[in-house]
Amino acid sequence: MKSKLRAAAVAFGILSVGYYLYYGLTYTPDEFTGGMLGWVGPQMALPIIALTVVPMVFAFTGILEAFTGRNSSEFRDAEVGIGTITSFRQTGVSVNDQPQVRIEFRVEGADGKTFDSHAKMIVPLTELALLQPGVVLPVRYLPGRTDKVEVDRSGDSGAAQRAMNESLIRKGITTRGKLDIAERGLAAQAVVRSLDVPGRIRGGYTEIVLGLVVTRPDGSTFETRAEKYLPPSAVGLVQVGRILQVHYLPGNEQEVVIALPVNA
Incomplete structure (x- = not known):
């Protein structure tokens, strides 16, 4: 759902800007109007709307995920790994006065290999104190792209426990x-x-x-x-x-x- 909404917003933005450029470049002034009217006029409405709508769609879909308590569609069925927090910081973005936090992880994958990655998520102010270096959290990751992970929100405690158990056995x-x-x-x-x-x-x-x-x-x-x-x-x-x-x-x-x- 998120990908479709964002793709539609991007397509609308491209078409709006494309139409504006086409209109301006192909506009033929007459004896009463100047060439400037090819760029200034009602044709500006679509690009202006696009500049407003596209960021709103991207922000809304991110907020929606934060409050539905679910992972994004990209990570929903991804592998479960064990993430150990190495550091974290607030990004400066907040939703309903709840800060967005960038968390740096050292992740141990299902195959036992480790890699550094990060996740961004909205964290209630009352839970910020729980984010400390050394805290272990289950994360979802894509084996082919480990630069970004998501903290597991599936509620599947069994999958997280199995990942932790395998990690402890390997060690x-x-x-x-x-x-x-x-x-x-x-x-x-x-x-x-x-x-x-x-x-x-x-x-x-x-x-x-x-x-x-x-x-x-x-x-x-x-x-x-x-x-x-x-x-x-x-x-x-x-x-x-x-x-x-x-x-x-x-x-x-x-x-x-x-x-x-x-x-x-």
């Missing part, structure tokens, strides 16, 4: 076995009794070893240890005494998976 941060436990295991709560940091790092994530006391659904408890790689910003969430959400399989209580938010 050695998790395994398919642990992901299976997170998907099929029982949800429970656990208290951190001990915290050890062996010192190993993978992809900027620090390895930690936790001693846990897990409470089963029936109220009984068991003790276990869990190894996990965490970004430095999330280490504070697993300090001794913290209550964590975990998953485990009843037949293997020694293998516990900790659930933490991506942008902890």
Whole structure:
């Protein structure tokens, strides 16, 4: 829809200017009129209208996308990648007092390759504080043109989660076995009794070893240890005494998976 409206606006602009130039170049003055009337007169109306309509159409279609919460038709079915914010700035454009922001990303594609790109989007003032370097967001990208991406607005959390899982597996941060436990295991709560940091790092994530006391659904408890790689910003969430959400399989209580938010 956006492409059709913009194409129609551009076509109208070209035809309007073309008609104006044709009229001026082919105008034949008579003994009562001068050659200037070939350029000044009612024929100016169409180019003036075009200069007003074309920018309005481009602006309206951009605003429409911002408030419909959907990706543009070009990116709607594009690949899903993992974008890490490296920087952002306001562009100076605003819609209903909500600023447009240019976000610089380091994107990891579905094939594991990384590239730098950017996205522009309208961000409510109340959410600007959430845009910080290091924050991870799912993005849509075109494999043949990676200079621009769009933050994924499809609401398909499954696609975003799959992209994140594959990224973590490639980096050695998790395994398919642990992901299976997170998907099929029982949800429970656990208290951190001990915290050890062996010192190993993978992809900027620090390895930690936790001693846990897990409470089963029936109220009984068991003790276990869990190894996990965490970004430095999330280490504070697993300090001794913290209550964590975990998953485990009843037949293997020694293998516990900790659930933490991506942008902890």
